[in-house]
Amino acid sequence: MTKLTRVVSVVAAASMVATAFVAAAVPSQAAATKTLIIATDVPLQGSSFDSNDSTNKAIALYLKSIGGKIGKYSITLKYYDDATATAGAWDAGKCSQNAQSHVANKAEIAVIGTYNSGCAKIEVPILNQDPKGPMLMVSQANTNPGLTKSWNPGEPDVYYPTGVRNYARVCTTDDNQGSAAAQFAKSIGVKSVYVLNDTQTYGQGVAQAFTTEAKKDGLTVLSSGPAGQGWDATQSDYTALFQKIAPLNPDMVYFGGIYDNNGGQLLKDKVAVLGDNTKVKLMAPDGFTGYPQFNSDPNAAGAYLSFAGLSNELLVKNSPKGAGAKFLALYKKTYKKDPVGSYPIYGVAALQVILAAIAKSDGTRKGVTEAVFSGTGVTIPAVQSVLGKPLHISTLTGDTTAKDITIEQVVGGQETTLKAWTVK
Amino acid sequence: MSIITRKRSGKKQRAPLSQRTWSIGFLTLAVVIYIFYTYIVPHTPDGFQSQIQIWFPPSALNEALVWVIAALGLNIVVGYAGLLDLGFVAFWAIGGYTAGWFMSGFFNQWNIHFGSESAKVIPGIHLSFWLVLLIGALICAFFGILIGAPTLRLKSDYLAIVTLGFGEIIPQIFVNGENIHGFNLSNGTKGISPVDSIGLLGKRLGPFDLNYKYMIFVFMAALMVFISLRLRSGRLGRAWLAIREDELAASMMGVPLMKTKLAAYAVGAISGGLAGVAYATHVNGIFAERFQFSISIILLAMVVLGGMGNVWGVMVGALLIAWVNSTGLPALGDEINSTFNTNINFPSYTFLIFGALLILMMLFRREGILPESRLKLMLHESDADEGNETPHDQISEEGAM
Numbered sequence: 142m143t144k145l146t147r148v149v150s151v152v153a154a155a156s157m158v159a160t161a162f163v164a165a166a167v168p169s170q171a172a173a174t175k176t177l178i179i180a181t182d183v184p185l186q187g188s189s190f191d192s193n194d195s196t197n198k199a200i201a202l203y204l205k206s207i208g209g210k211i212g213k214y215s216i217t218l219k220y221y222d223d224a225t226a227t228a229g230a231w232d233a234g235k236c237s238q239n240a241q242s243h244v245a246n247k248a249e250i251a252v253i254g255t256y257n258s259g260c261a262k263i264e265v266p267i268l269n270q271d272p273k274g275p276m277l278m279v280s281q282a283n284t285n286p287g288l289t290k291s292w293n294p295g296e297p298d299v300y301y302p303t304g305v306r307n308y309a310r311v312c313t314t315d316d317n318q319g320s321a322a323a324q325f326a327k328s329i330g331v332k333s334v335y336v337l338n339d340t341q342t343y344g345q346g347v348a349q350a351f352t353t354e355a356k357k358d359g360l361t362v363l364s365s366g367p368a369g370q371g372w373d374a375t376q377s378d379y380t381a382l383f384q385k386i387a388p389l390n391p392d393m394v395y396f397g398g399i400y401d402n403n404g405g406q407l408l409k410d411k412v413a414v415l416g417d418n419t420k421v422k423l424m425a426p427d428g429f430t431g432y433p434q435f436n437s438d439p440n441a442a443g444a445y446l447s448f449a450g451l452s453n454e455l456l457v458k459n460s461p462k463g464a465g466a467k468f469l470a471l472y473k474k475t476y477k478k479d480p481v482g483s484y485p486i487y488g489v490a491a492l493q494v495i496l497a498a499i500a501k502s503d504g505t506r507k508g509v510t511e512a513v514f515s516g517t518g519v520t521i522p523a524v525q526s527v528l529g530k531p532l533h534i535s536t537l538t539g540d541t542t543a544k545d546i547t548i549e550q551v552v553g554g555q556e557t558t559l560k561a562w563t564v565k
Numbered sequence: 566m567s568i569i570t571r572k573r574s575g576k577k578q579r580a581p582l583s584q585r586t587w588s589i590g591f592l593t594l595a596v597v598i599y600i601f602y603t604y605i606v607p608h609t610p611d612g613f614q615s616q617i618q619i620w621f622p623p624s625a626l627n628e629a630l631v632w633v634i635a636a637l638g639l640n641i642v643v644g645y646a647g648l649l650d651l652g653f654v655a656f657w658a659i660g661g662y663t664a665g666w667f668m669s670g671f672f673n674q675w676n677i678h679f680g681s682e683s684a685k686v687i688p689g690i691h692l693s694f695w696l697v698l699l700i701g702a703l704i705c706a707f708f709g710i711l712i713g714a715p716t717l718r719l720k721s722d723y724l725a726i727v728t729l730g731f732g733e734i735i736p737q738i739f740v741n742g743e744n745i746h747g748f749n750l751s752n753g754t755k756g757i758s759p760v761d762s763i764g765l766l767g768k769r770l771g772p773f774d775l776n777y778k779y780m781i782f783v784f785m786a787a788l789m790v791f792i793s794l795r796l797r798s799g800r801l802g803r804a805w806l807a808i809r810e811d812e813l814a815a816s817m818m819g820v821p822l823m824k825t826k827l828a829a830y831a832v833g834a835i836s837g838g839l840a841g842v843a844y845a846t847h848v849n850g851i852f853a854e855r856f857q858f859s860i861s862i863i864l865l866a867m868v869v870l871g872g873m874g875n876v877w878g879v880m881v882g883a884l885l886i887a888w889v890n891s892t893g894l895p896a897l898g899d900e901i902n903s904t905f906n907t908n909i910n911f912p913s914y915t916f917l918i919f920g921a922l923l924i925l926m927m928l929f930r931r932e933g934i935l936p937e938s939r940l941k942l943m944l945h946e947s948d949a950d951e952g953n954e955t956p957h958d959q960i961s962e963e964g965a966m
Contacts (some may be wrong), residue, residue, distance in 0.1 A: 186912050226915030227859050227890050233848040234628045235891060241624040244773065246615050262758050263850055267772045295687075298949050299759055340741065342755045373741075 152543050160308025162306075174366035175214050178246065179495055181488070182239050182254030182264070182278075184224035184231045185384030193256055195480040196281065196488035200253065202475055203468060203489045203527075212500045219249065223260050236260040240267035242274060250499065251277040251509055253491045256484070258285030258342065265300045265308045275307035277510040279494050281487035285346060286314040289538045307510045309539035311490040311532065313449045313546065315343060318426050319397070321546035321562045322447045323358055326393055326424060333361035337382075337407075339398025339428075344368075347426040349399025363389045374402035381557075383414035383486040390405065394421060400435050425557025430549065430556060431482050437554045446556060448547040452483055454557050455547050456529050465527040481498050489527045494519050494534060515541070547548075575653050587877050591790070595783045598626070602922075603776045619896050621888075626845075629887035630782035636867040636883035637789040637876060640835025643865065644874035644937070645797060646829035647809030649725040652732020655712075656705045656834045658739060658856040660841020663701035665757035665851040667692045692838045694763040694846060698785075701838040708735075709834025713827040720812070729858075736856035751853060758850025772849070782843055786880070789836050793876045796832065805829055806874075806939065808815045849894060863890065866919055870926055872933025874940055881934055906922055 181200060183193040197220055209216055221239045225232040236255065243249050244267065252268065261283045268276040280288075287296035288308060300308070328332060335357055338348035340537045349368040356362055363386070364370045373377060387395070394411060396404065408423075415421040417440070427448040435441050456465045465486060472480055480486065496508070499517045502508035513519050517521045518536040528531045532540045545562040602623050635657055642650045663673055668681070670689030682691030692700070712731045716724050744752035751757070763770045763781065770777050795830060796802045804825045807815035816822050845851045863886060871882020897913025928932070932941040 185910070190910075222895055222912065225890055226894075226912050227863050228855060228857065229859070230854075233850060233852050233855055236846070237848040238622055238624040238891065240619045240630065241772070241775065242572075242622050245618050245622070247611055259756065259852060263848055266759055266849065270772050272773070293755075296671050299670070340743070340753060342753070345753075347754075352912070 144255060151504075157445040168182060175501065175504070176217060176248065177214050177250040178217050178219050178248045180219045180221055180246075180249050180252045180254075180261075180494065182221040182223055182236075182243070182252050183256040184260075185220075185222040186224040186226060187228075187230040189230070189256060191481040192484055195429070195482070195485040196256075198476060198491050199472055199480050200484035201467075202472060203492060206323040206468075206471065207496075211496045214499060216499075217494070219246075221254075223257075231255070231257045231260045233259075233263055236263040237267065240264040242272045243268060244274070250504070250506055251279065251495045253279055253281065253488060253495065255280060258283040258284045258534050261285075261288055261308070262300060266302055269301050269303050269305070269307050271506060274506045275303060275510050276304055276307050276506045277498065277513060278309040279491040279497065279513075280308070280312070281491045282312060282484045283310055284312060284315045284318070284383050285342060286316045286350075289314070292316075294297060296297070304535075305510075306514050306539050309494060309513055309534045311494060311534075311540075311541050311542050312484075312487050312542065313530070315346035315426070315449070316350035317544050317564045318336075318447050318449045318546055320354040321544075321548070322347075322395065322424055322426065322445075323351050323354035323360065323562050324564070325445070325447070325548050325562055326355065326358060326422075327358045328423075329438055331360060331361060331392040331422060333363055333389075333391050334393045335386050335389060336362060336364045336395045336397060337372050338368045339396075339402040340371040341375055341398065341402070343428060344398030344402070346397075347428075348395065351395050351397060362403075363391050367472040369395070369397065372398070372403070372407055376403065377406065379407050380414060383410050387414055391415075392422060394423055396423065396425040396429065398426075400425075400432045401428075404429060404432075404435065405438065408438060408444075409436070412440040436473075436551050436556055441551045442553075444551045445559070446549040448483065448549065448553065450483055450487060451528060451545050451548065451561065452547045452549070452556075452558055454480070454484060455561060456486065456527075458558070460560070463523075464530040465529045466526055468527050486527055490521070490532060493521050493526065494532070516520055586709075588790075588919040591877075591880075595787075599663040599776060599779065599783075602779070603628075619894065619899075622892060623779065625888065625892045627775060627778050627782055627847055628844075628891060629884050630754060630779070631840050631847055631961070632864070632867065632879050632887040633786045633883040634635050634789055634843060635837055635840035636864055636871070637786065637793055638833040638840070639864050640868050640874065640876065640879040641793060641796070641805075641836070642829050643868050644879065645793075645802060645809065646805040646826060648722055648829060649721065650728045650833070651725050651813075651858075651861050651865070652712075652730065652735075653833070653837055654856045654858070655732045655735035656708065657841045657844065657860065658736050658853075659705050659708055659910070660701040660838035660843075661845045661851040661856075662739060662751060662757070662841070663704055663749075663838065664697055664760055664842040664845035666690060667697045667700060667757065667762075668694065668761040668845070669757055671752065671757045681764060691705060691761055694761070694842075698839055698842050701842040702835040703838075705834040705838030705841070706831040709830040709832075709837075710827050713830035716826075726882075727859075732858065732861050736853060739856070742853075754852070756850055756852035756854075759844045760849055760851065764845050778847065782847075787838055789839070790876050790880070792832070792836075801825065803827055805832075810943075833872035835903040844864025857957070863919075866923060870923065870933060872937055872940075874937035875933070875935050878933050878935030878937070884936075886919070901926040951962055 181197055183196060185193055201218055223231050223236045223239050225235050243252050261280060268278055286292045288328045289297055307560050336352050337346050338344040345368040352369055353360055412506060423444040425446055430446050430448050431437055498509045498512040503513040514532055519534050521532040523531045530543060535542060546562040548562050550559045606617055615756050639653045642648050657703045667690050670687050672690050673688040675690055676688045680696055681691035716727045740750040740754055742751035743749055765777055804820045808825060867883040867886050868879050872878025894915055895912050931944050
């Protein structure tokens with residue numbers, strides 16, 4: 142009896158493996174000689190699914206709109222998911238596995254992604270050491286400064302073991318966003334600020350940049366520490382925190398973090414203790430943008446928000462006939478709704494950078510990476526760029542030279558674009 | 566009680582043979598997989614290679630082995646000693662951070678190099694991977710005893726709650742450990758990366774030396790299997806089984822409950838620590854947010870699904886679930902979506918599938934895929950009495966004692 146079950150289970154396992162191998166043995170479509178694959182690598186599970194799904198759709202749509210070709214190469218896409226169900230978000234193991242797969246799949250030429258800076262920190266060093274590379278990665282959404290410039294000790298060199306750069310991004314970094322917010326605060330007459338952060342990578346990054354810039358611009362920073370005071374997302378009440386702040390009389394409070402980290406309660410207690418946002422101004426980074434719940438909260442009225450890049454709204458307003466506006470219209474026509482958030486359009490910008498690099502290159506991974514990081518580098522002219530202005534990738538750092546920040550204000554339950562802010 | 570009488574009458578010769586068959590099978594499979602990936606795959610057509618990358622990428626295999634190492638440890642606690650542990654992820658986290666502390670440039674205020682192949686100029690603590698394995702194992706054993714100590718007087722549900730708490734507290738300490746009175750213990754949610762690569766016989770393993778890492782992980786898994794089997798057939802193992810089956814009876818028979826339970830926690834924790842160190846080198850970093858409750862649950866599912874108490878069963882369960890979680894389900898989903906032109910997000914159903922699978926298992930095969938004979942006998946006591954047949958399994962494993 143048991144022997145039989147054991148045999149059955151072994152046979153079952155063996156046949157499963159065999160089936161998989163038979164399935165594997167069926168050759169995939171014969172590759173045309175000049176077909177190159179561009180991979181996208183974003184989390185397709187968890188709360189960021191909608192935004193990333195839009196990104197994949199936008200990239201596919203753009204590629205289709207240009208005929209799926211660049212120069213003498215035809216381009217296909219391959220989607221990678223760097224999340225697992227267990228984690229419910231990006232997963233370090235999956236990121237590492239994806240990076241290995243990017244390198245192993247010979248037809249893959251470059252990667253668009255990742256969405257999370259933490260995931261990029263795992264993938265970039267692996268792609269960097271690709272024997273046929275380094276392999277180019279262009280991110281639409283990583284805002285952590287350490288990936289491209291001196292930030293924490295050892296950064297960014299730890300991510301480039303071969304000493305050659307292979308990572309670029311089309312969005313601005315948290316430090317620029319923090320700086321822009323501080324400059325903006327000064328411009329509206331703020332004299333003293335109190336900085337809070339949600340103790341996470343992103344939150345601390347923007348809060349630190351805000352603090353540094355505020356001090357430089359002569360504002361009085363009332364909070365101590367390089368990134369201000371941390372708020373614990375698991376706490377149920379922040380009255381005590383704000384009662385401590387109240388006697389300091391700040392003109393503005395800065396929430397460096399994301400709304401998901403109990404931002405609603407934080408906002409409620411801020412208004413309850415310090416007064417509404419006209420009395421003591423409130424400013425927050427893009428971690429508080431895109432939340433209808435935040436915008437419709439009466440306590441949020443008048444709050445200032447910043448976004449690392451140009452909002453879709455601003456994009457269309459700046460150049461109503463530009464490539465970006467046209468593409469957004471095409472997206473709406475094709476999928477019957479707008480892309481979720483602003484990162485999809487930046488995904489398309491990342492694709493444009495990679496396509497331009499391929500056009501300039503000899504069609505090898507090394508060539509494509511070199512096209513971005515040597516000589517004149519890659520520039521997308523304003524006419525073509527979906528971001529509505531020339532997009533140039535610095536050959537030294539891989540950062541974009543367009544340091545656009547959008548300043549918004551919550552008015553009447555809506556995020557309204559106040560102005561574009563270019564970091565000085 | 567029928568178990569004991571049957572045991573005596575068993576044919577003793579079969580026992581080591583059966584055990585040996587499994588070990589030889591394990592070794593053969595490990596070697597075949599190694600040869601397949603190292604010598605055969607690189608010479609196959611590109612189409613086949615990309616299919617391998619989709620269905621069975623070598624790095625997913627390595628990660629699955631890390632799960633195996635951890636699941637084998639949990640098997641000692643849950644499968645052997647019958648102590649429900651819902652916080653095993655804590656040991657994985659501690660092991661991972663041990664690698665983060667002693668194998669990276671994280672503590673850049675110090676500059677200590679010992680046996681590491683990393684460049685001497687980089688500040689930080691850089692110890693040899695093998696030494697760190699040992700340190701990780703020791704630290705985890707210490708914490709295993711620490712968690713074991715207060716749970717001694719607790720049983721079943723209460724014990725589970727304490728372990729659950731432990732599993733929540735430890736990752737929280739790492740998440741918030743960025744500024745402990747000015748000391749940066751864990752770098753918070755930013756995590757520690759990169760971690761030094763493994764040094765093997767004077768060679769530094771690069772990111773693409775997956776076959777060497779595979780060998781190292783297989784060796785570690787084999788070591789855990791060896792430890793599990795040897796302990797199980799020894800005095801300690803029999804004491805664990807006695808506690809599992811009836812704690813009161815065991816203590817009446819003179820089994821020292823305290824020592825035995827602590828030993829189970831310590832040995833289990835050791836393997837959690839080994840898995841943590843292996844994982845940190847596998848992903849080249851360690852991130853606090855990964856260590857969630859769901860990891861403990863998945864590990865528990867591996868043990869239950871595979872066959873509580875049977876190392877081979879646990880191994881099969883771990884490999885299977887790890888594969889489904891990381892590669893199998895997404896790949897299968899893509900395949901189905903492209904074949905039927907649908908747009909279903911398969912990975913989002915992972916827990917539904919696991920749940921359904923576990924319920925089905927509990928209904929039809931409570932003892933797991935490869936059951937432990939003893940447990941099976943207990944669960945099917947009535948069937949066995951009717952059939953009056955001695956299962957071969959039972960003899961083979963009991964005879965080893």
